[in-house]
Amino acid sequence: MAKLRPATRRCTRTGCTSPAVLTLTYIYSDSTVVLGPLATYAEPHSYDLCSEHGAKLTAPRGWELIRLSSEEIEPGPSDDDLLAIAEAVRSVISNAAEPHQPTIGRRGHLRALPSD
Numbered sequence: 388m389a390k391l392r393p394a395t396r397r398c399t400r401t402g403c404t405s406p407a408v409l410t411l412t413y414i415y416s417d418s419t420v421v422l423g424p425l426a427t428y429a430e431p432h433s434y435d436l437c438s439e440h441g442a443k444l445t446a447p448r449g450w451e452l453i454r455l456s457s458e459e460i461e462p463g464p465s466d467d468d469l470l471a472i473a474e475a476v477r478s479v480i481s482n483a484a485e486p487h488q489p490t491i492g493r494r495g496h497l498r499a500l501p502s503d
């Protein structure tokens with residue numbers, strides 16, 4: 388069974404010939420972009436990126452960007468990267484902690500029931 392060897396894969400950005408070290412995956416149903424370690428096999432909606440393009444990556448407007456296993460990104464993350472990671476995590480957490488607005492204000496509809 389033939390396996391893709393990561394060392395042979397290249398960044399998919401136009402004009403970039405750097406070796407790919409990260410895989411970007413779009414999850415359309417969740418409007419989420421996940422940037423993680425190089426995938427071992429090609430998946431639909433996934434793109435390989437070099438460390439530079441991975442570090443510069445920003446999510447499209449209205450999308451979440453989640454970076455996984457930042458310790459695998461080389462060179463090590465700069466302060467800007469850490470800030471971006473922190474923001475991404477904070478954004479995910481705040482979204483998760485914010486439930487859909489419950490329907491409230493039904494108290495005005497309480498009625499007295501017949502006591503018989």
Ligand SMILES: [Zn+2]
Pocket residue numbers: 398399400403404405436437438439440
């Ligand atoms: Zn690149």
